[in-house]
Every structure is written in structure tokens, then in C-alpha cells.
Amino acid sequence: MPRIVGLLFLLLFTGCSSERIAGWYITRKIDGYFDLSSEQKHRVRATVDDTIEYVRREELSHWISLLREVRQGFHDGMTDERLAKLQLRYDQRIDVAVHILVPRVAPLLVQLDAEQLDHFTKRVNEDLAEAYEDLELTPEKRREKLEQKALELVEDFVGSLSDEQEVSVRALIRKLPNERDKQYRAARDNLAHFRAFLGTRPTAPALESELDAMWEHRYDALGTGHEKEARRGFQRQWLLSVFQLLTPKQRAHAEEELSDRIRMLKRYVLPAES
Numbered sequence: 001m002p003r004i005v006g007l008l009f010l011l012l013f014t015g016c017s018s019e020r021i022a023g024w025y026i027t028r029k030i031d032g033y034f035d036l037s038s039e040q041k042h043r044v045r046a047t048v049d050d051t052i053e054y055v056r057r058e059e060l061s062h063w064i065s066l067l068r069e070v071r072q073g074f075h076d077g078m079t080d081e082r083l084a085k086l087q088l089r090y091d092q093r094i095d096v097a098v099h100i101l102v103p104r105v106a107p108l109l110v111q112l113d114a115e116q117l118d119h120f121t122k123r124v125n126e127d128l129a130e131a132y133e134d135l136e137l138t139p140e141k142r143r144e145k146l147e148q149k150a151l152e153l154v155e156d157f158v159g160s161l162s163d164e165q166e167v168s169v170r171a172l173i174r175k176l177p178n179e180r181d182k183q184y185r186a187a188r189d190n191l192a193h194f195r196a197f198l199g200t201r202p203t204a205p206a207l208e209s210e211l212d213a214m215w216e217h218r219y220d221a222l223g224t225g226h227e228k229e230a231r232r233g234f235q236r237q238w239l240l241s242v243f244q245l246l247t248p249k250q251r252a253h254a255e256e257e258l259s260d261r262i263r264m265l266k267r268y269v270l271p272a273e274s
Helices: 002-013 019-034 038-076 080-109 114-131 139-158 163-175 180-199 204-216 228-245 248-266
Strands: none
Touching: 019 038, 019 114, 038 080, 038 248, 080 204, 080 228, 114 180, 139 163, 139 248, 163 228, 180 204
């Protein structure tokens, strides 16, 4: 399920030259994970095209509204209360995306054979190994890699950081709880559970219920202190601390970045059906 969600967000947040090309591209990515037959690819493509149209008509305007609110926060100034509201809106939109996708993908997943399920498991395990390859490094090299990645993400959004800002951001990163070992183990366990459940040949409604439950309880394996509300608190503290480091020029840079994304998304919004 996380891979399908990611493919949908690829459509939402990157430009495509046409709806037709976007549907073809996402179908090809899905095929790469499941090794679909020709008939299955035809059904998946129809589902993808239908989902794209629905998202463009019903969901993109909500994401644009959220990005506008984030942009206004950079203009007016971020507060804990404002960030909490943004977090809630973001989580709500993610939940909506999952609820859109689950009933659409469940009928497709239950038709996969054992070889296709094994192919999917292998591909996702490869993705996980790549995403968490830093766990093989020494603690010092792992910390450096994570800090560098976070710095790049911040600079992509606000522009170059000064040496003093970089030192401060690195210090803030070190204060965050280190969840990556737990996240990796939980992801591997969830994948094994999902593969075993699909092996029981569930009905589509049963698979929908299982996917909904897995989504609802996705943080449980991380343990006490890592629940959704606790994670939101860590995120707000970190984001507010980074925001307070920014200069007016950097905040203006972030506003323009958000404006660019809003303009891009507006190109793909379809009018509501009458």
C-alpha cells in the first residue's frame, strides 16, 4: 500500500506533460512492482486513469488550499498553534488519499498469484534496503549522512544557509528522536505480515479492512512516546526552531517556492462535475 500511495503523490507533486502520459507512467511503475500480465495491466491502467481524474477533480484544490496556508504562515510567521492546524490538515488529506486508494487497489491485489506477490515483496525489500542503507554505517557516518540530507531538504526550500545556520540546524537534527532502526524493523515486519495475509487469498473487502487497520496502526510498533501526537510535537518543535533561524530573504524564497508549486498544481485541477 505505501508504494501505491507514493505513486499517487508522484502525480500530485510533479509535473506531467499530459494526463495520458501520467497514467501510462504510473501504470508502468506499478507493473514494475507486480510483474502484471497484459490483462492485469489493462485493468490497472483503467483504475489509474479513473483515480487520476478523481484526484484532479476532487483533491487537488484541497492540496492547493493547504499550500496557500503554509505560504501565508511563512509570510505572517509560524506559531505552534498555526503549525498544529497545518499538521492536522495535512494528516487529514493523507488519510483521504489512503481511503481513496484502498478500495481501488484491493480488487487488483487479490487477483495476484504467488509469483507476483513474491516479486512485490522482493522489490519492496530492495527499496527498504536502499532507503535505510545508512543503518549499515558507523554511528558517526550515519549521523553525518542524515544531517546532510536534512540540510539539503531545508536549502532546497529556503535557499542557501549560512555557516551559523548550518551549525544550528545540525544541532536541531541531533535532538530529534532516532527512530530509523525501529522504522526499518517495523517496515520489514509489516511487509511480511502483508505478504502472508495476501497468501490467504482474502476477498477484496477483507483486504480493504486489513489495509485500513495497517494504516491506522502504522506507528504502534515504534513504541511508547512515538505515537502520532508525540511525533507531531517533535515535528512542530523542529520546524519552529528552523523557522526562527530564517532571514526575511529566506522566508521570501520559501514563499516563492510554494507559489511555484501552487501554480503547477492549478494547471491540473479539473472543474467539479455539475
